[in-house]
Amino acid sequence: MTRHPDGTTADADTDRSGRLPLTGERTVPGIPEENYWFRRHEAVYEALRPRCAGAVVLEAGSGEGYGADLLAGVAATVLALDYDTDATAHAARRYPRVGVGRANLVALPVRDGGCDAVVSLQVIEHLWEQERFLRECRRVLRPGGALMLSTPNRITFSPGRETPLNPFHTRELSGAELAGLVRDAGFADVEVLGLHHGPRLRTLDARHGGSIVDAQVAVAVDNAEWPAGLLSDVAGVTVADFELRADDVDASLDLVAVAVRP
Numbered sequence: 001m002t003r004h005p006d007g008t009t010a011d012a013d014t015d016r017s018g019r020l021p022l023t024g025e026r027t028v029p030g031i032p033e034e035n036y037w038f039r040r041h042e043a044v045y046e047a048l049r050p051r052c053a054g055a056v057v058l059e060a061g062s063g064e065g066y067g068a069d070l071l072a073g074v075a076a077t078v079l080a081l082d083y084d085t086d087a088t089a090h091a092a093r094r095y096p097r098v099g100v101g102r103a104n105l106v107a108l109p110v111r112d113g114g115c116d117a118v119v120s121l122q123v124i125e126h127l128w129e130q131e132r133f134l135r136e137c138r139r140v141l142r143p144g145g146a147l148m149l150s151t152p153n154r155i156t157f158s159p160g161r162e163t164p165l166n167p168f169h170t171r172e173l174s175g176a177e178l179a180g181l182v183r184d185a186g187f188a189d190v191e192v193l194g195l196h197h198g199p200r201l202r203t204l205d206a207r208h209g210g211s212i213v214d215a216q217v218a219v220a221v222d223n224a225e226w227p228a229g230l231l232s233d234v235a236g237v238t239v240a241d242f243e244l245r246a247d248d249v250d251a252s253l254d255l256v257a258v259a260v261r262p
Helices: 032-052 066-072 085-094 130-140 175-184 199-207 212-221 228-235
Strands: 056-060 077-082 099-102 115-121 141-152 188-197 242-245 254-260
Touching (some): 032 066, 032 141, 032 188, 032 228, 032 254, 056 066, 056 130, 066 077, 066 115, 077 085, 085 099, 115 130, 130 141, 130 175, 141 175, 175 188, 175 254, 199 228, 212 228
Parallel strands (some): 056 077, 115 141
Antiparallel strands (some): 188 242, 188 254
8 A cells, every 4th residue: 555645545556447647646536545635626627617618728737637628528628738748648648638738837838818718726836936837827818818726725734834744845825825926926806715525524524533634644644454434435525525615715625716817
């Protein structure tokens, strides 16, 4: 069993049935042990999907590619960019309706004003040049185009710390910090929402000692076998088990920022 930095474990970091190997920082669909994190990310894609209807969409930091493919179901076109060569090769093979390319996200290979929407989920916390990245997002958006970001909430993800718990994160943000960063990059109409557990996940939190996330992390820390009940509950998590809300953002799991290029 392998421990991953996000607190999850899996039996092996090998490709299963054509899936992209796990790294601990790239969520991969179809793995029971990874399902909570996959659904947590997928819930945000589903919430943002209607905003991409008919749009020319750039996804910056597309990972395995499942999110870009989800957006491609409603968008006019989707270009998925990632720096990792394994990820881009996999996405190009698996998701033919998505355009895929390799790129440095602080130097996007897209013309000025070439996109209606930029989507970048669970990426900005990995970047050293966050301000430069956001300026690039603004550059490639047309006037009136939408920026859509998500990132872990620093307040709940690394509580009481100035530096991230996750060694792969360069800088985590609170809701107020994220909003300020986006505004300073030249965006308007900035809204920050928070992703929370819904009623069923709150019940599972109580079942697993107060937090189903901490229960998964404990398995990883102890390098232990998954308790059958925990694995069953994790494997059964769905998108509907999460809520994206404008209230109580500081208590949220992940932050979602939506803004407009003036």
